[in-house]
Amino acid sequence: MSAPSPILLDCGTGYAKIFNLEDSTRAIVPSRRFIKSVSEYRIAASTGHNIASGSGERVNELVALAEGALAMVEEPDFTVLDCGARDVKYVQIRNRRVAGMDWNTECGAFAGQVVELLTRYFDIEPENLPSDAPRIPVVCGVLGMTSMFDMISQGKSHEEALAGFLRGVAFNCETLVGRPDRLYLSGGLCDNKAFVSAFTRETIPLGRFVLIEGLRKIYSENNI
Amino acid sequence: MMQERIENGALIFDLDEPLADRPVKDIYLPNAYCSILKRVVSNIFSLREDGGLDLVIATVGKCKCDGMRNIASWLERTTDIPILKVENDNAKGAGFPISRSGLPLLKKMELIVNSVFAPLPDGLTLEECAPKCGFWGVPPYDFGILELFPDETHIFGWTRCMENKTPADIEMECEVASGVPTVFFTQSFCQKSAFAYNLAREHGGLYVEVDKAMSHSTRAKIEAFLEFNLGWRGKR
Numbered sequence: 248m249s250a251p252s253p254i255l256l257d258c259g260t261g262y263a264k265i266f267n268l269e270d271s272t273r274a275i276v277p278s279r280r281f282i283k284s285v286s287e288y289r290i291a292a293s294t295g296h297n298i299a300s301g302s303g304e305r306v307n308e309l310v311a312l313a314e315g316a317l318a319m320v321e322e323p324d325f326t327v328l329d330c331g332a333r334d335v336k337y338v339q340i341r342n343r344r345v346a347g348m349d350w351n352t353e354c355g356a357f358a359g360q361v362v363e364l365l366t367r368y369f370d371i372e373p374e375n376l377p378s379d380a381p382r383i384p385v386v387c388g389v390l391g392m393t394s395m396f397d398m399i400s401q402g403k404s405h406e407e408a409l410a411g412f413l414r415g416v417a418f419n420c421e422t423l424v425g426r427p428d429r430l431y432l433s434g435g436l437c438d439n440k441a442f443v444s445a446f447t448r449e450t451i452p453l454g455r456f457v458l459i460e461g462l463r464k465i466y467s468e469n470n471i
Numbered sequence: 472m473m474q475e476r477i478e479n480g481a482l483i484f485d486l487d488e489p490l491a492d493r494p495v496k497d498i499y500l501p502n503a504y505c506s507i508l509k510r511v512v513s514n515i516f517s518l519r520e521d522g523g524l525d526l527v528i529a530t531v532g533k534c535k536c537d538g539m540r541n542i543a544s545w546l547e548r549t550t551d552i553p554i555l556k557v558e559n560d561n562a563k564g565a566g567f568p569i570s571r572s573g574l575p576l577l578k579k580m581e582l583i584v585n586s587v588f589a590p591l592p593d594g595l596t597l598e599e600c601a602p603k604c605g606f607w608g609v610p611p612y613d614f615g616i617l618e619l620f621p622d623e624t625h626i627f628g629w630t631r632c633m634e635n636k637t638p639a640d641i642e643m644e645c646e647v648a649s650g651v652p653t654v655f656f657t658q659s660f661c662q663k664s665a666f667a668y669n670l671a672r673e674h675g676g677l678y679v680e681v682d683k684a685m686s687h688s689t690r691a692k693i694e695a696f697l698e699f700n701l702g703w704r705g706k707r
Protein backbone atom coordinates (compact mmCIF):
# COMPACT_ATOMS: atom_id res chain seq x y z
CA MET A 248 0.00 0.00 0.00
CA SER A 249 1.37 3.43 -0.89
CA ALA A 250 2.10 5.91 1.87
CA PRO A 251 -0.66 8.44 2.47
CA SER A 252 -0.23 11.92 1.02
CA PRO A 253 0.91 14.60 3.44
CA ILE A 254 -1.84 16.98 4.54
CA LEU A 255 -2.32 20.26 6.33
CA LEU A 256 -5.02 20.07 8.98
CA ASP A 257 -7.30 22.48 10.80
CA CYS A 258 -9.04 20.24 13.29
CA GLY A 259 -11.82 22.23 14.95
CA THR A 260 -14.41 21.11 17.45
CA GLY A 261 -17.02 20.26 14.82
CA TYR A 262 -15.14 19.71 11.58
CA ALA A 263 -11.66 18.92 10.31
CA LYS A 264 -10.57 20.95 7.31
CA ILE A 265 -7.95 19.14 5.24
CA PHE A 266 -5.60 20.28 2.48
CA ASN A 267 -3.79 17.60 0.52
CA LEU A 268 -0.27 18.82 -0.23
CA GLU A 269 0.21 16.51 -3.19
CA ASP A 270 -2.87 17.18 -5.27
CA SER A 271 -4.05 20.45 -3.61
CA THR A 272 -7.53 19.06 -2.94
CA ARG A 273 -9.55 20.15 0.06
CA ALA A 274 -11.96 18.26 2.23
CA ILE A 275 -14.16 18.83 5.25
CA VAL A 276 -15.04 15.88 7.48
CA PRO A 277 -16.61 15.74 10.94
CA SER A 278 -13.82 15.91 13.52
CA ARG A 279 -15.04 12.86 15.39
CA ARG A 280 -14.72 10.82 12.18
CA PHE A 281 -11.33 12.28 11.37
CA ILE A 282 -9.96 11.57 14.85
CA LYS A 283 -11.03 7.91 14.62
CA SER A 284 -9.05 7.50 11.40
CA VAL A 285 -6.18 9.86 12.19
CA SER A 286 -3.57 7.12 11.80
CA GLU A 287 -4.44 6.90 8.08
CA TYR A 288 -3.18 10.43 7.52
CA ARG A 289 0.30 11.90 7.29
CA ILE A 290 -0.05 15.32 8.91
CA ALA A 291 2.65 17.79 7.91
CA ALA A 292 1.33 20.69 9.96
CA SER A 293 -1.81 21.34 11.95
CA THR A 294 -3.82 23.81 13.93
CA GLY A 295 -7.03 23.55 15.95
CA HIS A 296 -8.44 22.39 19.23
CA ASN A 297 -8.92 18.77 18.59
CA ILE A 298 -5.63 17.28 17.70
CA ALA A 299 -2.48 16.95 19.72
CA SER A 300 0.15 14.29 19.32
CA GLY A 301 1.40 13.07 15.97
CA SER A 302 -0.02 16.07 14.21
CA GLY A 303 3.11 17.46 12.62
CA GLU A 304 4.25 20.97 13.28
CA ARG A 305 1.65 22.69 15.47
CA VAL A 306 0.62 26.21 14.61
CA ASN A 307 -1.35 28.39 16.98
CA GLU A 308 -4.92 28.98 15.75
CA LEU A 309 -4.69 32.77 15.98
CA VAL A 310 -1.39 32.77 14.10
CA ALA A 311 -2.94 30.59 11.37
CA LEU A 312 -5.97 32.88 11.24
CA ALA A 313 -3.83 36.01 10.88
CA GLU A 314 -1.60 34.50 8.19
CA GLY A 315 -4.57 33.07 6.30
CA ALA A 316 -6.46 36.35 6.35
CA LEU A 317 -3.36 38.26 5.23
CA ALA A 318 -3.07 35.84 2.31
CA MET A 319 -6.71 36.35 1.33
CA VAL A 320 -7.38 40.04 2.03
CA GLU A 321 -5.34 42.74 0.34
CA GLU A 322 -6.34 45.74 2.46
CA PRO A 323 -3.68 47.16 4.81
CA ASP A 324 -6.11 47.45 7.73
CA PHE A 325 -8.89 45.00 8.45
CA THR A 326 -10.45 42.74 11.05
CA VAL A 327 -11.17 39.06 10.63
CA LEU A 328 -13.43 37.11 12.96
CA ASP A 329 -13.41 33.34 13.08
CA CYS A 330 -16.67 31.83 14.30
CA GLY A 331 -16.04 28.21 15.11
CA ALA A 332 -18.31 25.58 16.57
CA ARG A 333 -17.06 26.22 20.04
CA ASP A 334 -15.71 29.72 20.31
CA VAL A 335 -14.94 32.94 18.53
CA LYS A 336 -11.61 34.59 17.90
CA TYR A 337 -10.43 37.58 15.94
CA VAL A 338 -7.34 39.31 14.67
CA GLN A 339 -7.08 42.99 13.89
CA ILE A 340 -4.56 43.96 11.20
CA ARG A 341 -3.01 47.40 10.88
CA ASN A 342 -0.46 48.10 8.14
CA ARG A 343 -0.45 44.38 7.36
CA ARG A 344 0.69 43.53 10.88
CA VAL A 345 -1.22 42.06 13.79
CA ALA A 346 -2.30 44.94 16.04
CA GLY A 347 -4.87 43.22 18.22
CA MET A 348 -6.42 39.85 18.90
CA ASP A 349 -8.71 38.09 21.27
CA TRP A 350 -10.43 34.82 21.74
CA ASN A 351 -13.61 34.40 23.67
CA THR A 352 -12.75 31.44 25.79
CA GLU A 353 -15.47 30.85 28.32
CA CYS A 354 -18.95 31.79 27.25
CA GLY A 355 -20.85 29.29 25.17
CA ALA A 356 -23.03 32.07 23.80
CA PHE A 357 -20.87 32.48 20.76
CA ALA A 358 -20.63 28.85 20.00
CA GLY A 359 -21.33 28.18 16.36
CA GLN A 360 -22.71 24.85 17.41
CA VAL A 361 -25.67 26.53 19.14
CA VAL A 362 -26.40 28.66 16.08
CA GLU A 363 -26.11 25.66 13.78
CA LEU A 364 -28.31 23.51 16.00
CA LEU A 365 -30.96 26.19 16.29
CA THR A 366 -31.14 27.00 12.59
CA ARG A 367 -31.43 23.29 11.83
CA TYR A 368 -33.91 22.68 14.65
CA PHE A 369 -36.27 25.40 13.48
CA ASP A 370 -35.72 24.48 9.83
CA ILE A 371 -36.32 28.06 8.75
CA GLU A 372 -35.00 29.45 5.49
CA PRO A 373 -32.74 32.44 6.21
CA GLU A 374 -34.67 34.59 3.73
CA ASN A 375 -37.77 34.09 5.86
CA LEU A 376 -36.22 35.69 8.92
CA PRO A 377 -37.51 39.20 9.61
CA SER A 378 -34.86 41.89 9.25
CA ASP A 379 -36.31 44.08 11.99
CA ALA A 380 -36.57 41.55 14.86
CA PRO A 381 -35.45 43.03 18.19
CA ARG A 382 -32.14 41.69 19.44
CA ILE A 383 -32.26 39.23 22.32
CA PRO A 384 -29.51 39.88 24.88
CA VAL A 385 -27.41 36.72 24.78
CA VAL A 386 -25.47 36.70 28.06
CA CYS A 387 -24.65 33.07 27.37
CA GLY A 388 -26.05 30.42 25.05
CA VAL A 389 -28.36 28.91 27.63
CA LEU A 390 -29.71 32.22 28.95
CA GLY A 391 -30.11 33.46 25.37
CA MET A 392 -32.09 30.38 24.41
CA THR A 393 -34.24 30.76 27.52
CA SER A 394 -35.13 34.30 26.44
CA MET A 395 -35.78 33.08 22.92
CA PHE A 396 -38.21 30.37 23.99
CA ASP A 397 -39.84 32.83 26.42
CA MET A 398 -40.54 35.08 23.43
CA ILE A 399 -42.13 32.18 21.59
CA SER A 400 -44.29 31.27 24.58
CA GLN A 401 -45.41 34.90 24.68
CA GLY A 402 -46.72 34.63 21.15
CA LYS A 403 -43.83 35.84 19.00
CA SER A 404 -43.14 33.85 15.85
CA HIS A 405 -40.30 31.32 15.74
CA GLU A 406 -38.77 33.35 12.92
CA GLU A 407 -38.73 36.52 15.00
CA ALA A 408 -37.30 34.75 18.05
CA LEU A 409 -34.55 33.03 16.07
CA ALA A 410 -33.66 36.26 14.24
CA GLY A 411 -33.46 38.03 17.63
CA PHE A 412 -31.18 35.33 19.01
CA LEU A 413 -28.85 35.46 16.00
CA ARG A 414 -28.70 39.23 16.32
CA GLY A 415 -27.74 38.80 19.97
CA VAL A 416 -24.86 36.50 19.05
CA ALA A 417 -23.78 38.80 16.20
CA PHE A 418 -23.93 41.78 18.56
CA ASN A 419 -21.59 39.98 20.99
CA CYS A 420 -19.20 39.24 18.13
CA GLU A 421 -19.25 42.88 17.07
CA THR A 422 -18.53 43.95 20.65
CA LEU A 423 -15.62 41.54 20.82
CA VAL A 424 -14.00 42.92 17.67
CA GLY A 425 -14.61 46.60 18.47
CA ARG A 426 -17.25 47.35 15.80
CA PRO A 427 -15.17 48.00 12.66
CA ASP A 428 -17.06 49.28 9.58
CA ARG A 429 -16.25 46.14 7.67
CA LEU A 430 -15.76 42.69 9.05
CA TYR A 431 -14.30 39.61 7.40
CA LEU A 432 -15.76 36.37 8.61
CA SER A 433 -14.05 32.98 8.76
CA GLY A 434 -15.26 29.56 9.82
CA GLY A 435 -18.27 27.30 9.52
CA LEU A 436 -20.79 30.05 10.10
CA CYS A 437 -19.76 31.75 6.84
CA ASP A 438 -22.16 29.30 5.17
CA ASN A 439 -25.04 30.26 7.45
CA LYS A 440 -26.80 33.10 5.64
CA ALA A 441 -29.11 33.81 8.55
CA PHE A 442 -26.14 34.39 10.82
CA VAL A 443 -24.15 36.46 8.32
CA SER A 444 -27.12 38.75 7.75
CA ALA A 445 -27.57 39.26 11.52
CA PHE A 446 -24.51 41.55 11.60
CA THR A 447 -25.11 45.28 11.53
CA ARG A 448 -22.05 46.15 9.42
CA GLU A 449 -20.63 45.07 6.11
CA THR A 450 -19.72 41.42 6.63
CA ILE A 451 -17.69 39.53 4.06
CA PRO A 452 -17.44 35.75 4.45
CA LEU A 453 -14.04 34.30 3.59
CA GLY A 454 -15.11 30.69 3.96
CA ARG A 455 -13.98 27.75 6.02
CA PHE A 456 -10.38 27.42 4.86
CA VAL A 457 -8.82 30.62 6.19
CA LEU A 458 -6.74 28.80 8.82
CA ILE A 459 -5.70 26.28 6.19
CA GLU A 460 -4.56 29.16 3.97
CA GLY A 461 -2.51 30.37 6.96
CA LEU A 462 -0.98 26.93 7.36
CA ARG A 463 -0.15 26.81 3.65
CA LYS A 464 1.63 30.14 3.87
CA ILE A 465 3.59 29.19 6.99
CA TYR A 466 4.35 25.75 5.55
CA SER A 467 5.67 27.07 2.26
CA GLU A 468 7.66 29.92 3.84
CA ASN A 469 9.31 27.82 6.50
CA ASN A 470 9.26 24.54 4.66
CA ILE A 471 8.20 22.95 7.97
CA MET B 472 0.44 38.02 67.40
CA MET B 473 1.23 35.51 64.71
CA GLN B 474 4.79 35.27 65.93
CA GLU B 475 3.60 34.48 69.46
CA ARG B 476 1.34 31.69 68.22
CA ILE B 477 4.12 30.22 66.08
CA GLU B 478 6.43 30.22 69.10
CA ASN B 479 3.72 28.33 71.00
CA GLY B 480 3.73 25.63 68.33
CA ALA B 481 0.84 26.76 66.12
CA LEU B 482 0.94 26.00 62.41
CA ILE B 483 -0.03 28.74 60.01
CA PHE B 484 -1.67 27.89 56.68
CA ASP B 485 -2.18 30.21 53.75
CA LEU B 486 -5.83 29.48 53.05
CA ASP B 487 -5.57 30.85 49.50
CA GLU B 488 -3.28 27.98 48.63
CA PRO B 489 -4.07 24.27 48.11
CA LEU B 490 -3.67 22.21 51.30
CA ALA B 491 -2.23 18.72 50.93
CA ASP B 492 -4.90 15.98 50.88
CA ARG B 493 -7.71 18.47 51.26
CA PRO B 494 -9.41 18.82 47.87
CA VAL B 495 -11.64 21.83 47.39
CA LYS B 496 -15.29 21.07 48.16
CA ASP B 497 -17.40 23.26 45.93
CA ILE B 498 -20.44 23.31 48.22
CA TYR B 499 -20.22 26.42 50.38
CA LEU B 500 -20.54 29.25 47.90
CA PRO B 501 -22.52 29.96 44.72
CA ASN B 502 -21.23 28.36 41.53
CA ALA B 503 -20.39 31.68 39.95
CA TYR B 504 -17.87 32.80 42.54
CA CYS B 505 -14.14 33.38 42.76
CA SER B 506 -12.37 30.03 42.91
CA ILE B 507 -9.70 31.39 45.27
CA LEU B 508 -12.40 32.23 47.80
CA LYS B 509 -14.08 28.88 47.24
CA ARG B 510 -10.75 27.30 48.12
CA VAL B 511 -10.35 29.54 51.20
CA VAL B 512 -13.77 28.54 52.53
CA SER B 513 -13.29 24.88 51.71
CA ASN B 514 -9.91 24.92 53.49
CA ILE B 515 -11.50 26.53 56.54
CA PHE B 516 -14.17 23.86 56.79
CA SER B 517 -11.84 20.93 56.17
CA LEU B 518 -9.34 22.17 58.75
CA ARG B 519 -12.20 22.54 61.20
CA GLU B 520 -13.52 19.04 60.46
CA ASP B 521 -10.08 17.71 61.37
CA GLY B 522 -10.24 19.65 64.63
CA GLY B 523 -7.17 21.60 63.63
CA LEU B 524 -8.51 25.13 63.41
CA ASP B 525 -7.92 27.65 66.22
CA LEU B 526 -8.38 30.89 64.38
CA VAL B 527 -9.02 32.31 60.93
CA ILE B 528 -7.26 35.57 60.28
CA ALA B 529 -9.37 37.14 57.55
CA THR B 530 -8.08 40.09 55.57
CA VAL B 531 -11.12 42.19 54.87
CA GLY B 532 -9.93 45.68 54.00
CA LYS B 533 -9.01 47.39 50.78
CA CYS B 534 -6.02 45.09 50.83
CA LYS B 535 -8.15 42.14 49.71
CA CYS B 536 -11.67 42.29 48.32
CA ASP B 537 -15.29 42.58 49.29
CA GLY B 538 -15.67 38.85 48.81
CA MET B 539 -13.55 38.00 51.84
CA ARG B 540 -15.26 40.69 53.94
CA ASN B 541 -18.66 39.19 53.15
CA ILE B 542 -17.46 35.64 53.77
CA ALA B 543 -15.90 36.60 57.11
CA SER B 544 -19.16 38.22 58.21
CA TRP B 545 -21.16 35.18 57.12
CA LEU B 546 -18.87 32.81 59.03
CA GLU B 547 -19.00 35.03 62.11
CA ARG B 548 -22.77 35.21 62.08
CA THR B 549 -23.61 31.60 61.36
CA THR B 550 -20.77 29.41 62.62
CA ASP B 551 -18.61 29.10 65.70
CA ILE B 552 -15.43 29.41 63.65
CA PRO B 553 -13.29 32.03 65.39
CA ILE B 554 -12.62 34.84 62.96
CA LEU B 555 -10.24 37.71 63.40
CA LYS B 556 -10.86 40.41 60.81
CA VAL B 557 -7.75 42.37 59.90
CA GLU B 558 -6.93 45.14 57.47
CA ASN B 559 -3.52 45.85 56.07
CA ASP B 560 -3.25 49.48 55.05
CA ASN B 561 0.52 49.57 55.23
CA ALA B 562 1.80 52.22 52.86
CA LYS B 563 5.52 51.80 53.48
CA GLY B 564 6.93 49.88 50.55
CA ALA B 565 9.37 47.05 51.14
CA GLY B 566 10.43 46.87 47.48
CA PHE B 567 9.67 44.32 44.80
CA PRO B 568 12.92 42.80 43.54
CA ILE B 569 11.32 39.40 42.87
CA SER B 570 8.74 40.92 40.52
CA ARG B 571 11.53 42.49 38.45
CA SER B 572 13.95 39.60 38.49
CA GLY B 573 14.78 37.21 35.67
CA LEU B 574 13.70 34.10 37.56
CA PRO B 575 11.07 31.92 35.86
CA LEU B 576 7.66 33.50 36.37
CA LEU B 577 6.32 30.50 38.27
CA LYS B 578 9.27 30.66 40.67
CA LYS B 579 8.75 34.39 41.17
CA MET B 580 5.11 33.83 42.03
CA GLU B 581 5.93 31.05 44.48
CA LEU B 582 8.52 33.21 46.22
CA ILE B 583 6.11 36.12 46.57
CA VAL B 584 3.25 33.95 47.83
CA ASN B 585 5.53 32.14 50.28
CA SER B 586 7.01 35.41 51.51
CA VAL B 587 3.77 36.04 53.40
CA PHE B 588 4.94 33.65 56.09
CA ALA B 589 8.53 32.77 55.38
CA PRO B 590 11.62 34.85 54.77
CA LEU B 591 13.26 34.53 51.37
CA PRO B 592 15.55 31.51 51.08
CA ASP B 593 19.16 32.11 52.14
CA GLY B 594 21.54 32.74 49.29
CA LEU B 595 18.84 33.80 46.87
CA THR B 596 20.17 36.42 44.48
CA LEU B 597 17.71 38.51 42.59
CA GLU B 598 19.06 40.24 39.55
CA GLU B 599 16.85 42.76 37.89
CA CYS B 600 16.25 42.15 34.21
CA ALA B 601 14.71 44.34 31.51
CA PRO B 602 11.09 43.28 31.02
CA LYS B 603 10.20 41.54 27.77
CA CYS B 604 6.69 41.00 28.92
CA GLY B 605 4.35 41.73 31.86
CA PHE B 606 2.00 39.64 33.97
CA TRP B 607 -0.54 41.79 35.80
CA GLY B 608 -2.88 40.36 38.40
CA VAL B 609 -3.41 38.33 41.54
CA PRO B 610 -1.69 34.98 42.10
CA PRO B 611 -3.74 32.63 39.93
CA TYR B 612 -5.65 29.59 41.19
CA ASP B 613 -3.75 27.47 38.67
CA PHE B 614 -0.06 28.39 38.55
CA GLY B 615 0.26 26.40 35.30
CA ILE B 616 -0.59 29.54 33.35
CA LEU B 617 2.72 31.07 34.48
CA GLU B 618 4.74 28.45 32.63
CA LEU B 619 3.73 29.96 29.31
CA PHE B 620 5.77 33.12 29.84
CA PRO B 621 9.45 33.87 29.25
CA ASP B 622 11.63 34.38 32.33
CA GLU B 623 12.01 38.09 31.60
CA THR B 624 8.37 38.66 32.52
CA HIS B 625 7.86 41.28 35.22
CA ILE B 626 5.03 40.97 37.70
CA PHE B 627 2.59 43.86 38.13
CA GLY B 628 -0.73 44.48 39.81
CA TRP B 629 -1.79 43.15 43.17
CA THR B 630 0.96 40.51 43.28
CA ARG B 631 3.59 43.24 43.06
CA CYS B 632 1.78 45.15 45.83
CA MET B 633 1.82 41.93 47.85
CA GLU B 634 5.59 41.63 47.48
CA ASN B 635 5.94 45.30 48.36
CA LYS B 636 3.86 44.65 51.53
CA THR B 637 1.40 47.35 50.44
CA PRO B 638 -1.58 45.26 49.31
CA ALA B 639 -4.00 48.19 49.52
CA ASP B 640 -1.99 50.45 47.23
CA ILE B 641 -4.38 50.93 44.31
CA GLU B 642 -2.02 53.36 42.55
CA MET B 643 0.71 50.80 42.48
CA GLU B 644 -1.75 48.11 41.46
CA CYS B 645 -2.53 50.08 38.29
CA GLU B 646 1.09 50.60 37.27
CA VAL B 647 2.46 48.79 34.24
CA ALA B 648 5.58 49.27 32.10
CA SER B 649 4.61 51.25 29.04
CA GLY B 650 5.39 49.58 25.74
CA VAL B 651 5.86 46.17 27.33
CA PRO B 652 3.33 43.58 26.08
CA THR B 653 1.33 42.69 29.17
CA VAL B 654 -1.21 40.02 30.01
CA PHE B 655 -3.86 41.29 32.39
CA PHE B 656 -4.99 38.27 34.32
CA THR B 657 -8.03 37.98 36.54
CA GLN B 658 -9.82 35.19 38.26
CA SER B 659 -13.36 34.82 36.94
CA PHE B 660 -15.94 36.52 39.18
CA CYS B 661 -13.32 38.75 40.79
CA GLN B 662 -14.14 42.44 41.16
CA LYS B 663 -10.63 43.23 40.00
CA SER B 664 -11.67 42.07 36.53
CA ALA B 665 -12.97 45.62 35.95
CA PHE B 666 -9.40 46.84 36.43
CA ALA B 667 -7.87 44.11 34.32
CA TYR B 668 -10.33 44.60 31.46
CA ASN B 669 -9.88 48.35 31.25
CA LEU B 670 -6.14 48.41 31.88
CA ALA B 671 -5.75 45.89 29.03
CA ARG B 672 -7.69 48.21 26.73
CA GLU B 673 -5.73 51.25 27.88
CA HIS B 674 -2.34 49.62 27.34
CA GLY B 675 -3.10 47.41 24.34
CA GLY B 676 -2.54 44.33 26.48
CA LEU B 677 -4.35 41.03 26.62
CA TYR B 678 -7.23 40.51 29.03
CA VAL B 679 -7.40 36.97 30.33
CA GLU B 680 -10.01 35.60 32.67
CA VAL B 681 -9.69 32.13 34.13
CA ASP B 682 -11.90 30.31 36.60
CA LYS B 683 -9.98 27.24 37.73
CA ALA B 684 -7.60 25.51 35.33
CA MET B 685 -7.00 27.37 32.09
CA SER B 686 -8.76 26.07 28.99
CA HIS B 687 -7.10 25.19 25.70
CA SER B 688 -8.40 28.45 24.22
CA THR B 689 -6.92 30.54 27.03
CA ARG B 690 -3.57 28.85 26.65
CA ALA B 691 -3.63 29.33 22.86
CA LYS B 692 -4.67 32.95 23.22
CA ILE B 693 -1.74 33.74 25.54
CA GLU B 694 0.67 31.79 23.34
CA ALA B 695 -0.51 33.73 20.28
CA PHE B 696 -0.14 37.05 22.13
CA LEU B 697 3.43 36.19 23.06
CA GLU B 698 4.20 34.91 19.58
CA PHE B 699 2.82 38.03 17.87
CA ASN B 700 4.55 40.42 20.25
CA LEU B 701 7.82 38.69 21.03
CA GLY B 702 8.20 35.98 18.44
CA TRP B 703 8.20 33.74 21.54
CA ARG B 704 6.97 30.20 20.97
CA GLY B 705 7.36 28.92 24.51
CA LYS B 706 9.95 26.90 26.32
CA ARG B 707 10.45 23.92 24.07
Ligand code: SF4
Nearest residue numbers: 505507536538658661
Ligand atom coordinates in the same frame (compact mmCIF):
# COMPACT_ATOMS: atom_id res chain seq x y z
S1 SF4 C 1 -9.18 36.77 43.04
FE1 SF4 C 1 -10.37 38.63 43.40
S2 SF4 C 1 -12.30 37.95 44.34
FE2 SF4 C 1 -10.82 36.27 44.47
S3 SF4 C 1 -9.86 36.51 46.47
FE3 SF4 C 1 -8.55 37.57 45.03
S4 SF4 C 1 -9.26 39.67 45.04
FE4 SF4 C 1 -10.88 38.44 46.01
